[in-house]
Every structure is written in C-alpha cells, then in structure tokens.
Amino acid sequence: MEQPIRVLCVFSQLDRGGAETMCMNLYRKMDRTKVQFDFIKHTSDACAYEKDIKELHGIVYEAPRYRVYNHFRYCRWWKNHLKMHPEHRVIHPAMHFLAVTGDKRDRIAFLHQRDHIADVLRFLPQLPGQGRNNLFHI
Secondary structure, three states: OOOOEEEEEEOOOOOOOHHHHHHHHHHHHOOOOOEEEEEEEOOOOOOOOHHHHHHOOOOEEEOOOOOHHHHHHHHHHHHHHHHHOOOEEEEEEOOOHHHHOOOOOEEEEEEOOHHHHHHHHHHHHHOOOOOOEEEEEO
16 A cells, blocks of 8 residues: 655644644544644644644654754754655645755645735745745635
C-alpha cells in the first residue's frame, strides 16, 4: 500500500485557537490513508490537541521558541529537522518561520479573512526556495 503524503503543520502551540481548531477539523475528517498530518509546536507545555493528534497517528515535534537572540540556533534547528524528515513533502506554516529555512518544499496557507489576501500574496513570492506556494481562502 502506498504511504500517505505527510503534511507538517506548524503552530506556536496546539491549543484550541482558531487556526489550530480549523486544522484539527480538517484532520479528523480527511482520508488519513492518503494524507497524514504531523505537527510542530513551539512550546514544551502540554497542549489541548496533542492527545487527539496521537490518537489519529500524527506526530508532535517540539521546536525551540523563536527569540531574536536565538535566530541562528532556531534556523539551524529547522534546517536539521527538515533534513532528518524528508517524508514531510508539504508544510502548512501557521507562522512565518519558513522565510528563514530556505526549504524547497511546497507550502500551503489557509486564509479566513479577505482583507489579508493582498498581504500574503505580497509575502509569498519573497520566500526562498523553489517549492510551490498555495493559498486557499476558506
């Protein structure tokens, strides 16, 4: 059987916020034999959705929190993580972290408000790498 496409969803934490809840609603309803979500959180605290993610066979990784003083360490962490996990063919960043990684994987952005579309469209072409940038308005 073919392995599912693994999507890496990036959040500051996995609590019951708007973007996290939308992502979890998609995750619960999708065909996980074709697409599987894994998650990165930027906190060592236990988060509300971690148990649900593990029950759905997702993996939760913990990234260091970004601070200006740890910029190079943060970038190095991401480059190492992405190098060690080539199975993540698509990345859904709920944060603007990808500008510092230079990774060439495909990116997906979901927008809920039309007034932010112009800002995001201006930002996407500036991201380094050669992956596709996909924007969905929900």
